[in-house]
Amino acid sequence: MSVKIESNSYLTEEQQQVYQLRESLERNGGNPVGFLGLLAAVLRGDTWRKIPSGVNDEKPFASFSDFITAKPPFGLGSEVEHVRVLLQLRHPHEGVAHVREEMDTMRAQVRKLLGPAADEDPIAQDAQKFGVHARSGGWVFGLMVARSVQPGQGHGGDRSSLDYQRSERTDGNSGFNKVSAKRFAAMSGTSSTRVMRFYRAWERAVSAGVVPDFDDLVPGQDIELPKTELWGEYFTRYEQSTDRRESIAEQAEAAGTSYTEAMKVAGNPAALRTAILGDPRTAEAARKALADRLEDDAALQIAMARTVAAVPELKKAVASEARRTEQLDYIRRVAGEGKLKTPAGQLIDAPPAIQAEAQRHLAAIESSQEPSPGESAAEAYEAVQDLVAEAIEKNPEVHVAEQRARVHKVLASTARRIASVSDAPLAEIVDEELIREVTALQESVNALIALLPPQTGKRLKVVDSKAL
Structure with a gap:
């Protein structure tokens, strides 16, 4: 019979406390009375920071986790998750206020030192x-x-269906x-x-x-x-x-x-192509399918755009359909909102007669069963435009405002175009033709100034084109 004798007489006071904590953890399975109380004492006295972290190493532990996992007699020689489990045990005397407070403080400190558990982090x-x-x-x-x-x-x-019920397997791998x-x-x-x-x-x-x-x-x-x-x-x-x-x-x-x-x-793409070419119903089904796919398929959008751009007939058809759409939108706005845009760009209230006429044309277009309703849209647009022009002529105030808007629009556009060439090196590129064009433009401006009322013309300077 042999007897194992352990001596801890060489341990410091702090190491002795750690030794007792380890003994509580290993020999009695972490009994709450011993382990929790000793762990609270170790934390309260900051003992784990005051002992060396290893043989011939006077440096303290870098973290509480290292202290837990370090081999004895320096650490507890345990696992962090094991200590986390023991923290969940209740101290038998936690019904006493000061013990419960001590345990709460200890648990909070350990959790702070260890950080959140893996399943919580x-x-x-x-x-x-x-x-x-x-x-x-x-x-x-x-x-x-x-x-x-x-x-x-x-x-x-x-x-609740069978595909989610527990199985009858007995291999222990799944329920x-x-x-x-x-x-x-x-x-x-x-x-x-x-x-x-x-x-x-x-x-x-x-x-x-x-x-x-x-x-x-x-x-x-x-x-x-x-x-x-x-x-x-x-x-x-x-x-x-x-x-x-x-x-x-x-x-x-x-x-x-x-x-x-x-x-x-x-x-069989070849058969599909043949059916599309030979059967209008198949072609229509293919068109609808492509239209649905275009919304989410960027590559198909680019391919279709290139196809249209490369075929003159398609380009012409697209431009024609774009005009038709604009004309229908104009008629719908007049018919539905009672608003119309004049040729000069004014947005005004449509007279009741014009709105009613637009509604009539729109109803005729939408109920039309003609294979190509494009001409109907163009005719309706032209008819409404004629009524708009007639209404403008009959209303002196609107007529004057329309003329003023048209002139402002032209002058603004001209001014922008002149401004776009003002930074050009005119002195370097000037020739006889350029001089003639600028001179003609100046004469046109002078002619406009001459048409203004006398009191307005005094504020404007007429430039002699011969001086250019």
């Missing part, structure tokens, strides 16, 4: 997730889908059945298309013998994942073709059409 959680993803890349997401999703399971039901891709997508805030992309990538990896089969995985199960760089072999390489199939499947489901038939059409 959002930065720690992000760091852990980042580390996992950095080590395993897309395999992490592939595993999440592979162990949780079974396409078609439960038909996308809710939490839940897998869910459908649609249900998993709803739970994760993404699309079933994206979920299935990861599912199929894992499926390809299964075929290559790189990862376990779906049937060998259960929700929540962790496995050793392949190297990060291998993920691209089963995901990126197939992404374009896979995304194409899944996008067609998604559109087929939304439209209630056959995915198989849609894939047949998509797989």
Whole structure:
């Protein structure tokens, strides 16, 4: 029989206190009476800062975490999470006010020294997730889908459906059945298309013998994942073709059409082109589909714009349709808002007769069944413009304001154009033709000044063009 004798006579007073704390932690399992009381004393006296951090090292511990994990006789030789668990134990005498206050103070101090636990610290959680993803890349997401999703399971039901009930498995790995891709997508805030992309990538990896089969995985199960760089072999390489199939499947489901038939059409572009060229109904369906896709497809927008710009007939048709749209907008504004814009740019109230006429023309256009209603829009616009011109002529005040607005508009435009060449090096580029043009312009300005009333003309200087 052998007897182990431990001596701590060489320890300092502070080390002796740490020794007792460690003994409480190891030999009695952290009994609340001993451990919590001794830990409070160590913190109250700042003991852990007053002892060396190791052999031949007089420096104190850099952190309380280091003190907990350091080997005896310097530290507690324990784990931080173990101490966190013990902090949750209740001291038997916490019913006494001063003990409860001491325990509360101690717990608050320890939590402050250790910082938040990993499951409470959002930065720690992000760091852990980042580390996992950095080590395993897309395999992490592939595993999440592979162990949780079974396409078609439960038909996308809710939490009360069979796809969310506890399973009958007895291997201890999981207590839940897998869910459908649609249900998993709803739970994760993404699309079933994206979920299935990861599912199929894992499926390809299964075929290559790189990862376990779906049937060998259960929700929540962790496995050793392949190297990060291998993920691209089963995901990126197939992404374009896979995304194409899944996008067609998604559109087929939304439209209630056959995915198989849609894939047949998509797989034979030449036949699709022939049908569009030979059948007006197919061409119209294609036009509507392209119009719907244009909104979200920037590349298609550019391609269509280039196509229009390269075909003179299309450019002419676009310009014609733009004019028609402007004319209809003008008629709708007059008919609906009772406002009209004069040729000089004034926005005035439309007389009731003109508004009524615009309403009549608009009703005729919208009810027209003509294949090309463009002429009707142009005729309606011209008719309303004639009525506007007539109304302006009959109202002296409006007529004067319209003439004034027109002249101001022309003069302002002319002034801007002259200002745009004022910084040109005229002295260097002047020639006989330029002199004639500037002289003619000055004479035109003088002629306008001469038309002004005498009292106004006194304030303006007429320049002799011969002096130029």
